[in-house]
Amino acid sequence: MLGAFFKGLGTTFKYLFKKPVTVQYPEEKRQVHERFRGRHQLNRFENGMERCIGCSLCSAACPSDAILVIPAENNPTAPNSPGERFAARYEINMLRCIFCGYCEDACPTNAITLEHHYELSFYDRKSAIYDKTMLLVPIDKGHGDIPPVLTQMNRRPSPPAQIDL
Amino acid sequence: MTWLDILILLVRCLVLALASATLFAYFTLFERRLLAKFQHRIGPNRAGYIPLPGGKKLFGGWLQPAADAVKLFLKEDVVPAMADKWVYIMAPGFAVVPALIIWVAIPLGTWPDGMGGNWLHYAPIDVGVLYLLAVTSIGVYGIAIAGWASNNKYSMIGGVRASAQVISYELALGFAILAVVMQNSTFRTEEIVTSQGLIWNIIPQFLGFIIFLIASTAEVVRSPFDLVEAEQELVGGYNTEYGSMKFALFFMSEYIKLIAMNAIAVTLFLGGGNFPGIDTLVAAIKTSNGDTIAYAVQGALTLGAFLLKTTALSFLSVWVRASVPRVRYDQLMHLGWKVLLPLGLFNVVMTAVFGVLFPADSLIAKIIMCVVGVIVVVIVSATATPKHAKRGVTLVNPSAGN
Numbered sequence: 001m002l003g004a005f006f007k008g009l010g011t012t013f014k015y016l017f018k019k020p021v022t023v024q025y026p027e028e029k030r031q032v033h034e035r036f037r038g039r040h041q042l043n044r045f046e047n048g049m050e051r052c053i054g055c056s057l058c059s060a061a062c063p064s065d066a067i068l069v070i071p072a073e074n075n076p077t078a079p080n081s082p083g084e085r086f087a088a089r090y091e092i093n094m095l096r097c098i099f100c101g102y103c104e105d106a107c108p109t110n111a112i113t114l115e116h117h118y119e120l121s122f123y124d125r126k127s128a129i130y131d132k133t134m135l136l137v138p139i140d141k142g143h144g145d146i147p148p149v150l151t152q153m154n155r156r157p158s159p160p161a162q163i164d165l
Numbered sequence: 166m167t168w169l170d171i172l173i174l175l176v177r178c179l180v181l182a183l184a185s186a187t188l189f190a191y192f193t194l195f196e197r198r199l200l201a202k203f204q205h206r207i208g209p210n211r212a213g214y215i216p217l218p219g220g221k222k223l224f225g226g227w228l229q230p231a232a233d234a235v236k237l238f239l240k241e242d243v244v245p246a247m248a249d250k251w252v253y254i255m256a257p258g259f260a261v262v263p264a265l266i267i268w269v270a271i272p273l274g275t276w277p278d279g280m281g282g283n284w285l286h287y288a289p290i291d292v293g294v295l296y297l298l299a300v301t302s303i304g305v306y307g308i309a310i311a312g313w314a315s316n317n318k319y320s321m322i323g324g325v326r327a328s329a330q331v332i333s334y335e336l337a338l339g340f341a342i343l344a345v346v347m348q349n350s351t352f353r354t355e356e357i358v359t360s361q362g363l364i365w366n367i368i369p370q371f372l373g374f375i376i377f378l379i380a381s382t383a384e385v386v387r388s389p390f391d392l393v394e395a396e397q398e399l400v401g402g403y404n405t406e407y408g409s410m411k412f413a414l415f416f417m418s419e420y421i422k423l424i425a426m427n428a429i430a431v432t433l434f435l436g437g438g439n440f441p442g443i444d445t446l447v448a449a450i451k452t453s454n455g456d457t458i459a460y461a462v463q464g465a466l467t468l469g470a471f472l473l474k475t476t477a478l479s480f481l482s483v484w485v486r487a488s489v490p491r492v493r494y495d496q497l498m499h500l501g502w503k504v505l506l507p508l509g510l511f512n513v514v515m516t517a518v519f520g521v522l523f524p525a526d527s528l529i530a531k532i533i534m535c536v537v538g539v540i541v542v543v544i545v546s547a548t549a550t551p552k553h554a555k556r557g558v559t560l561v562n563p564s565a566g567n
Contacts, residue, residue, distance in 0.1 A: 002546035008488040012203045020207045 037099045037114040042135045044142030051111035054085040058103035066096035082150035090132040190230035203487035240409040252314035257414035260307025264418040267425040272355040274438035276464025293354035305331040315406035323402030327393040333501035338380040340509025341373040344516045358437030365436040369531040371538030374434045381426040388486040427478035438467030
């Protein structure tokens, strides 16, 4: 009895001199792993065009039905995205999202990716819905060239196969 | 007694009450920070700090108790519809008053006022030790009637558990204190302190000290004996229905009682505010600076030593809380009735026998008692564990071929 008692005391005493495992959160943020699935973002191509072609595959893949995509035809003179369509509305309900990453898998153009941002808190349910302006990265954050298949506007490639970019 | 004496007494009492409340407030911070350290966390360090150059912060969190108090004051104060209203409202008072008045009989130090009195010892009564025992045990009334008045099963069970536990451990506590009284042949707390001299009571009364520590932890229903408020079983125990400042009063009484118990342990076993060399130091100041300054220095030093020893014991309380899981109820009763009570009796007998066999203040007797105490503690702790019930079912090997 006494041995176990002192063993317990010794164990806690050892911890007294160790560095705490917790961090001073708002000032000091814990690093996440490279493949951490946090908030989504909608990516762009190098030239600033949106990667999303409004195919709604992410919405279809979503197990919790968190994604709403309403596509629209591109204006050929000033297209939002390569290809024929783009997402006129793109909304993710962060209260429904389970961060499974299926949308990322389903996306044929790598338009949607789950990033490392995890501070998702809101004061009301309305603001839990992240719309396209919040999800879309700035124009200078684009990467990659537009694949040839999406530049052939007249060909109307359908259905969009997985285009490995 | 003139009106001036009464006024002085009132002011002194106010100072004592406020001091113990402040002690409580900072003990909670001490405990929370220390528990956090034990559990690999940081703990409350935001509310209030002293900024240092270079962005460093000193005493982070020192306003945390104030923030907690403000929060509790501003909370909604609800009286349950079916509660016995007046008893419900009075119960926190019943709990907190005994916790506060324990302190008057504890000599917090030695600051002679030049007229035979002591500024740091409020009530030098003849039966100081009995007073301490009586007041510490009366505190359970508050818990018991709080549990009853809430009209809630959980609260009721919490209150009943508290009464049963305190009654069980009071015997062991009483025997531990009785042995100290026999050792020093006085009931006056200040005489117990002075008669300990350089060899504190913890040496001859080592066994008594261990019994006292365990029994006092149980007496103030603190972890690992906090079955009264076992969250897993009883929600919050007797204080389930209490909120706002009423809850704060229960919380306060519990912690003040804990500190007071540690202070009593310091008084009875660790030489109170005395430390080696204090007498020569005071005598030296007395010859060079006069009586008043010497007394003041003596008061400050003894009070400091007393608080230091109390803090050391409080550290032990927090440490034990961080390390030891809550005991089961049968284990609690086993420990109280079958282990601590016989040990207490043995300790009393041992003290009596040694008191007869050896002359008073015999160093050899004290050392032998210490050795016997250590041996008894080790043997008892190795053997006296609750027996597990024998399994009533005999297991059979499965027969081949089936």
